[in-house]
Amino acid sequence: MYRYIFKRVLLVIPTLLGAAALVFVLMRLVPGDVCVVRLGSSGGTFDPKAIAQCHAELGIDRPVVIQFIDFVWAFLRLDFGTSMWSGAPVTTEIWARLPISLEIAILATVIAIAIAIPLGALSAVKQNTWIDILVRVFAVGGIATPSFWLGIVSLLIVLNFTSAVFGTPWMPPIEYVPIWQDPIRNLAMAFLPAVTVGYRYAAVSMRMTRSAMLEVMQEDYIRTARAKGLINKLIINRHALKNALLPVVTLIGIEFAFLIGGLVVTEQVFNLNGVGRLFVQAVQNQDYTLSQALVMLTVTVFVVCNFFVDLLYAWLDPRIRFS
Amino acid sequence: MVTTTRTLEISPDDVVVSRAPWTRRLLAFFRRESLGTFGLVLMLAMTATGLSAELIAPYNPTANDFGAMMDAPSWAHPLGTDQFGRDLLSRIIYGARTALIVGLSSALVGGVVGLILGVGSAYFGGRTDLILQRVFDVLMAFPLIIMALAVVAIFGTGVQNVIIAITIPLIPRCARVVRASALAIREVPYVDAARALGYGHTRIILFHMVPNVMAPFLIMVTAFVGQAVLAEASLSYLGLGVQEPVPAWGLMLQGGAEEYAATAPWIAIFPGVAIVLSVLGVNLFGDALRDTLDPKLRHR
Numbered sequence: 001m002y003r004y005i006f007k008r009v010l011l012v013i014p015t016l017l018g019a020a021a022l023v024f025v026l027m028r029l030v031p032g033d034v035c036v037v038r039l040g041s042s043g044g045t046f047d048p049k050a051i052a053q054c055h056a057e058l059g060i061d062r063p064v065v066i067q068f069i070d071f072v073w074a075f076l077r078l079d080f081g082t083s084m085w086s087g088a089p090v091t092t093e094i095w096a097r098l099p100i101s102l103e104i105a106i107l108a109t110v111i112a113i114a115i116a117i118p119l120g121a122l123s124a125v126k127q128n129t130w131i132d133i134l135v136r137v138f139a140v141g142g143i144a145t146p147s148f149w150l151g152i153v154s155l156l157i158v159l160n161f162t163s164a165v166f167g168t169p170w171m172p173p174i175e176y177v178p179i180w181q182d183p184i185r186n187l188a189m190a191f192l193p194a195v196t197v198g199y200r201y202a203a204v205s206m207r208m209t210r211s212a213m214l215e216v217m218q219e220d221y222i223r224t225a226r227a228k229g230l231i232n233k234l235i236i237n238r239h240a241l242k243n244a245l246l247p248v249v250t251l252i253g254i255e256f257a258f259l260i261g262g263l264v265v266t267e268q269v270f271n272l273n274g275v276g277r278l279f280v281q282a283v284q285n286q287d288y289t290l291s292q293a294l295v296m297l298t299v300t301v302f303v304v305c306n307f308f309v310d311l312l313y314a315w316l317d318p319r320i321r322f323s
Numbered sequence: 324m325v326t327t328t329r330t331l332e333i334s335p336d337d338v339v340v341s342r343a344p345w346t347r348r349l350l351a352f353f354r355r356e357s358l359g360t361f362g363l364v365l366m367l368a369m370t371a372t373g374l375s376a377e378l379i380a381p382y383n384p385t386a387n388d389f390g391a392m393m394d395a396p397s398w399a400h401p402l403g404t405d406q407f408g409r410d411l412l413s414r415i416i417y418g419a420r421t422a423l424i425v426g427l428s429s430a431l432v433g434g435v436v437g438l439i440l441g442v443g444s445a446y447f448g449g450r451t452d453l454i455l456q457r458v459f460d461v462l463m464a465f466p467l468i469i470m471a472l473a474v475v476a477i478f479g480t481g482v483q484n485v486i487i488a489i490t491i492p493l494i495p496r497c498a499r500v501v502r503a504s505a506l507a508i509r510e511v512p513y514v515d516a517a518r519a520l521g522y523g524h525t526r527i528i529l530f531h532m533v534p535n536v537m538a539p540f541l542i543m544v545t546a547f548v549g550q551a552v553l554a555e556a557s558l559s560y561l562g563l564g565v566q567e568p569v570p571a572w573g574l575m576l577q578g579g580a581e582e583y584a585a586t587a588p589w590i591a592i593f594p595g596v597a598i599v600l601s602v603l604g605v606n607l608f609g610d611a612l613r614d615t616l617d618p619k620l621r622h623r
Contacts, residue, residue, distance in 0.1 A: 011460075018461035029477050140610070144602035146553055148560050149576060149595035156584045156591060169585070261466035265557050269581070279469075280561050283476040291476050299464045306464075 004314050012307050019299040020072050027292045028064075035060075080293035085285040090293045094275060100176045100190075101267070101274035105259045107194035112201035113252065119202075120209025120248075121241055124217065135206065142203025147262050151196040151269035158192070174271045193270045197262040201255050208251045212244035219243075246317055253309030257302035352615060359611020365604025373420035382410035384417040385568040393587040403589040406579040411589065415597045417570040422601060425482065425555040425565075429489040430547035436490075437497025438540050442532050444498065445505035446524070452502075459495035467492045471554055475563045485564045489554045497543045504536040538616040545609035549602040556598050572598045 035054035055061040059070060074080065080090035123135035155171065162170035172189050179186040216222065217240055225235045263276035275294065282290035343351075353360045372379065381401075388408035396403045402411040444455040465473070467489070474488035508514065509532070517527045558564030559573030567574065575594035584591045 014457055015460045015464055018457060019464050022461055023473070026473055026477055140603060140606055141599070144549070144553075144599050144606055146556050146560075146573075146595070146598055146602075148557065148573075149591075149598060152576065152581055152584060152591045153595065155581075156588055159585055258466050261468040264468055264472065265561060268561060279472060280563070283472050283563060286476070288476070291473065295465070295469060295473050298466065298469050302464050302466065 001314065005311060008307055008310055012303055015303055016300065017072070019303070020075060020296060021068065023292050023295050023299075024068050024071050026295075027288050075296055080296075081289045083282075083287055083290045085282070085287040085290065090290050093278060093290065094293065094297065097273055097275045097278050099178070100272055101260070101263050101276060103179070103186075104190050104193050104197065104263060104266070104272075104274065105256065107190050108198035108201055108259060108262075109252065109256055111194055111198035112205055112255075115198075115202040116205035117209055117241075117245070117248065120206040121213050121236065121244070123206070123210045124213030124244075125236060127214065135210070139203040139206045139210075142199045142206075145199065146265075147196050147200060148265045148269050150199060151193065151266055154192050154196060155269070172270065174273075176273065189272070193263075193266050193272060196269070197259060197266050200262065201259065204255060205248060205251055209244065209248050212247045213240055216240045216244045246313065249316070250309050250313055253305050253312070257298075257305040260298050260301060352611070356611035356615065358607050359614075362604045362607025362609075362611065365600055366608055369419050369601045369604060370423060372416055373423035376417045376420050380410075380413040380416040382413040384409065384413045384570040386410075393583060393590070395587070396589055402593045403587065405575070405590050406583055406587070411575075411593055414570040414575055415572065415594060418572040418575065418594065418597065419601070421482070421565055421569060421571040422552045422555065422598075425486055425489065426548045426552040426605075428486045429493060429551040429555075430544050432486075433490040433493025433551075434497050434540060434544040434547055437494045437543075438501050438533065438536070439528070440494065441498035441501030442505045442528050442536060445502045445509055446528055446532060448509070455498070456502075459498055462492065462495040463499070465492060467550065467554055468557055471558060472563065475558065480563055480566050482565055482569065485555055485558055488558070489551045493547050493551070497540070497547070500539050500543055501536050504539050505532055508532050508535045542609060542613045542616060545605060545612055549605035549609065552598065552602055552605070 035051050035058070039050055039054060052061070059067060062070075078091055080094075082088065083090055083093055086093065119135050119138070123132045126132050159169045159171065162168070172192050173185055174189065176189065177185045222235060222239060225239050260276065263274060264279055265276070266272075267274040267277040268280060275297075278290070279294045281287075282294060386409065388404065388410075390408065391400065391404050392408040393406055394400050394404040394408070400410050400412065402415065404410055405414070440455060444452045462470075470492040471485075471488040474491060475484060478484040478487060514527060514531055517531050522531075555564055555571070556573030556576075559571045560577050562577060565571040565574055572594045576591060580591040580594070
């Protein structure tokens with residue numbers, strides 16, 4: 001296993017370095033001079049001295065290779081510089097918004113798993129029945145529905161329902177309160193966004209569970225279990241589902257990293273001040289330091305998630321680490 | 324000496340499978356894949372709507388009518404009007420064209436570039452394959468919407484830039500899948516035969532390998548159309564995609580849709596339904612195509 005871990009770490013490093021190089025190059029492809037954009041945002045005129053000073057401040061007057069080494073070194077120290085828009089350290093900006101996004105991501109994962117595994121397994125066991133068709137349509141619907149539209153519609157439903165039942169319309173709170181301070185207010189804020197993001201996540205995982213279950217149900221050991229007279233419930237729970245969950249675990253891990261993409265849009269719908277919304281604001285305000293830090297953060301989360309998923313997979317299925 | 328004669332029995336079904344005309348195979352697809360057929364109908368409806376927008380849209384999609392702001396659905400405006408009095412049905416019809424342009428261009432360009440890189444990577448193998456695979460690893464570490472946002476941050480908004488932003492992340496995804504199929508084809512004797520005949524790399528890749536990876540390629544491209552339509556809608560909703568006055572479904576859900584959701588819910592509902600139906604159509608057709616082209620999944 002240690003050998004496998006070592007080999008996987010060796011793959012993670014070039015991927016992260018490559019991603020850093022790509023982000024570095026992309027941000028330098030921005031048309032025009034970053035300093036002209038920065039100084040021009042105030043609307044006044046600026047002299048070449050101010051531009052040169054800005055170049056020196058950002059360190060872009062030095063050779064590109066040195067700039068790249070500096071960029072990677074700063075990233076390793078979690079020093080992303082200051083936001084070009086607010087002037088605050090990028091780490092502070094991200095740190096302040098991380099808990100809300102992280103909570104929605106975890107809640108969405110819990111909701112997705114709670115829906116996907118039982119429904120996916122049921123769909124496979126009841127293959128080609130009306131239950132199967134219903135579950136499949138539900139899953140395909142989840143993949144086709146944009147999360148932001150689902151968010152708007154769910155808000156509309158909550159608004160009309162509370163208005164009809166209680167007389168006054170109710171909207172989920174938008175201010176973040178830690179769960180240990182006010183659990184009800186916290187969940188009232190996070191639940192709808194988590195369901196909105198979790199639906200697509202559940203749909204993808206449900207399809208994978210169904211497909212993996214169908215494959216496993218055709219295996220010889222399932223036939224053997226049936227031949228020796230084992231009851232269906234035991235065959236499904238103990239033999240089929242356990243083995244079918246391997247690819248599902250992988251998918252759940254990968255999709256967790258993709259949740260960040262979903263959050264970018266969902267936080268906008270629910271007016272939540274999370275990392276996703278910060279990203280959109282950074283792009284809108286042409287805040288390149290913040291944008292590059294957020295892209296690198298997302299990629300790192302994705303690569304690290306993939307790494308742990310691979311380790312988990314290798315731990316669960318010894319054939320992987322010995323191949 | 325006893326002589327035995329054996330007759331080769333060929334069932335009519337065998338002949339049908341191998342030599343059936345495309346019309347009969349299409350009919351068999353319709354019979355077997357009812358959900359896929361429904362998806363195809365939705366896709367064709369979206370395409371026809373987008374292509375004939377000028378002919379079927381009852382109003383100019385960008386014309387404001389301040390006397391009919393936020394009108395509920397009626398005979399005059401079947402899907403109602405938005406906060407500027409623009410006819411929603413006309414905007415949705417023209418929005419189909421935008422979705423079609425972005426969806427098809429991104430999927431086709433991303434798919435074709437991915438196809439060439441994937442097959443090339445498998446064909447050349449060795450160091451070329453190793454380098455390309457690491458590049459794909461890096462590109463695939465960026466979730467689609469994040470990569471698209473990064474590209475928009477650099478090149479700016481607008482239809483063309485949105486197409487570029489969505490195309491780039493699709494390339495490695497297609498290349499990965501196609502490469503896996505092409506690796507198996509590389510070992511097949513006819514590729515060796517082509518090499519022995521002195522054919523060039525381009526000819527072998529384009530005429531001998533590419534046609535044989537068409538099944539996974541078509542499945543991927545179909546899935547990409549749906550993903551691209553969703554990504555375009557998301558970017559436009561964020562205000563970073565298609566810009567006003569171009570009618571686009573995601574853009575229609577921005578601003579007014581949320582603000583007036585309680586008083587004029589049709590502004591929020593109908594553009595979303597259009598997105599769901601079009602992506603649903605593409606996905607259902609893609610699933611059916613996969614089941615048809617991949618025999619292992621046919622009976623599932």
